[in-house]
Amino acid sequence: MAGNGSAPRFPLPSEITDAPGAEGWRSMYPYFTRFQPEDDQRFWFYNSMHFPEPMPAFDTITAEVPYSAIGANTARVFVFPTTLGIEHRIVNGRVYITAIPVTDPEEIGRRAEIFNERAGYYFENWDTLYQGWKTRIKGLIDEISSVTVPELPEIDDARVVTESLGVAQNHYVRENFHRCIDLFSKMWHHHTEFLMLGYGAYVVFFQFCKQAFPEISDQAVARMVAGIDVIMYRPDDELRNLARVAVKAGVDDLFTEGCSPPEVLAALADRGEGGRQWLAAFEQAREPWFNVSTGDGFYHHHRSWSDDLTVPFTALPRYVAQVRDGLLADRPTEALRTERDRIAAEYRDLLGTEEEQAAFDQMLGLCRVVFPYVEDHKFYCEHWFTTQFFNKIREFGALLARFGVLDEAEDVFQLHHTEVDQALSDVMLAWAAGGPPLGAAHFRPIVAERKRILAALRDWSPPPALGPVPEALNDPAVHMLWGVTQQTIEAWLRPDEGEIRGCGASSGIVEGPARVLTDVNQIGEIRDGEILVCPVTAPSWAPVFGKIKAAVSDIGGSMSHAAIVAREYGMPAVVGTGDATKRIRTGQRVRVDGDRGIVQVIG
């Protein structure tokens, strides 16, 4: 990409120029997210998996808080021997990250002793601890859901006097806003509690398989480990059930391709008993299973199914048609389980010695112990909790709009959480004093300018990586989750114009028209038989996988969501291509080779 003929490298952070028209982007983000001159010495990669779009100011909390939690977990709590935490920087609205390795052998040894004790305790007691985790995380979801946003009426509630509460409502504006931020932080600490240990167990099994079977595919390893009763499949199961109810209740005619959710719901309300039946089933499925984010839970506009019914209503017509034709099948869980166990048993049989078989049993056994957490935590954390969290922030936005500080509630996401804090203080003071808040003049122009900057930032093409090529990548998450390996870096350095290369995540070869989605809100545009090309897929897209022939993503490894779902649906997938969404246009005919990890534009 860049370089002066000597060591290959990516553009240096200091060489990145401001995206045209977006020169003011720095004002949107806190100082601690800026690249420093000495950052030129290190390797950074664009975390397009979690942050495929430019960051609105508020949404940077989904980088700040997770990296604060995950680094604390690896560096300070479990004391991973060879890695500290992950640093992040924002340039032109994009989040770049790097892991800080530990290289001094003495320090590694000292850390390893503590790590053995602490990580050993978690591995030994995993199931019990995970049950406790579920209770705690559900507690946090209850808490965030029950946070109230004060209405600040002209006259405060009588109870402040009659129950001698003594504290006026405006106090709770800040306290409850802080409560939201604090709960979000706590949720992320719990999110990371088991995460790296879980991935660690997988890495160890993965590397064992690669050594014992040098030619085994990543996906074959993944298939031995994958859970069957994974919570993230549940929303899709619920949709299938709603399709059955629709046919049974005789309201299936309302579910047609391209139908509008509000119109369908209104029509159902007028359809007597059948309509009532369906709506009752719908409400039952909705809580909690529609608390699944349309995205990955890292942006405020990744609404839950419950908030934005586009995804479920895009999938329903197809399911309804399948029910009518007698073709709608449940997930074949028994067959999937049998197949998973067959694959594991056959690889086990191929091992040379009983010793290796015993080690295989231990490692695979551990993976299956840790995987319910690895696979299910996202539903609780990124989906259920996070969509509730953003909705609460939206309510604070509504309060600010009501007091004229913002034009509309949604504008709150153009402010950093510390700026929201200031705006709320302004409102608290104004309510108390009886005068107008001063924020209208201050924040409204800022919001307008930031919306303009964000739009300009969308046109910027972020390089996949920055800085020198690293000698080694030590971080398990970087490898397993982002799919960033030495090979990925090589590919980033030498882009091949003809072919788009990535990780072959699900086998098979198909051709078809591409549907490039750069924004999750376009998900409703997908049509039968298309090949989905996207920055990254979200678990809640699973129902839509029924319509597509293959999936291609910019980012992701063999355990990323697109890979797992594509294998389940038995369709080819190539993930971690780096820039497929930039090199393919909607409507172009593409050939996806999930075995070799190659995508070709053929017309």
Next chain:
Amino acid sequence: MTEPAGTRFVRGLAEVGAADRAWAGGKAAALGELARAGIPVPRGCVVTVAAFGLVMEAVDPSGAIRGAIGGLPPDDLPALARAAADLRARITAAPLPPGVAAEITAAYTELGVAAVAVRSSATMEDSAEASFAGLQDTYLAVRGDDDVLGRVRSCWASLFNDESVAYRRRQGIGEGGLAMGVVVQRMVSPRAAGVMFTRSPVTGDRSVVAIEGTWGLGSALVAGEVTPDSFTVSKVTGEITGRRISAKLRAHSFMPNGDGITAQPMPTALRRSPCLTDDEARALSLVGQRVEEHYGVPQDIEWALLGDTPGCPALHSDTADRIVLLQSRPETVWAARDRSPVATPKPRAGDHVLARFRRPL
């Protein structure tokens, strides 16, 4: 096992099994064993070593010629070559013993095709010394009684090829106990052919089948005239985990009414086309796995995929019906290697992870 009674000099391949090496030779024994295991091989017969024995009785009744060769110094290659050439000339000139010619031509007629492959089947071939294999001759697309009989004689004579004789002298193997059967088999006209190993020849991985193939007869690949396509198929999941398509500039084939094998340039459009579809590669892999299962050890296999013209799409839809094997023998390279275990059990499962995180990933 002793040779069955009845017809003396020719047996159907189906009557031969792995235990019959002593009277049928190694190649015939292996092909017969495959057929018995239900693996498709081209129909054929074997001219038993009894026929060879009669010829040698006539050519070298006291064994003196062979004794003399056995007494030559291993490094005197010119002398070895002279003696071997003399013996070969005697074998090919000797009249066929009564009954042998008649039985061979009858069996040839019974095969019902004009073109046959005439293949050496030495009693020592394919034994543990893998390097010994391949030193004897094979003749493809042989047609007509006279040519078939001539090639049978050539196969007998090829037991005394210069390289074979020199090899035996170096190894200190005597000339006395050697014998040669000859396989006469229907010539197949494959769309594609090649070899496969039921473990990776590169890494020794036993979970995959490695297939190499080219358009037309496998002889183009064996002779090193083309760079073959290669496919790696997972035995467990059926995934194609590796696929390298090469420019296959020419193909070997034989003309139904022509003479012998011709090498024809491949049309440009087909050179870089895969000679196998994924389904065909998977079907081949399954056949390879059946053979490995039958023998209990990884195999080194020659295969052909029937279909009339190199590069033409399949005529029949069922791939499995079009696969034939031409040879299978135990893989020897990796079998001979010792490997230390990849991992051993630890007191607690979590210890594997703890140990792993002590060093960079």
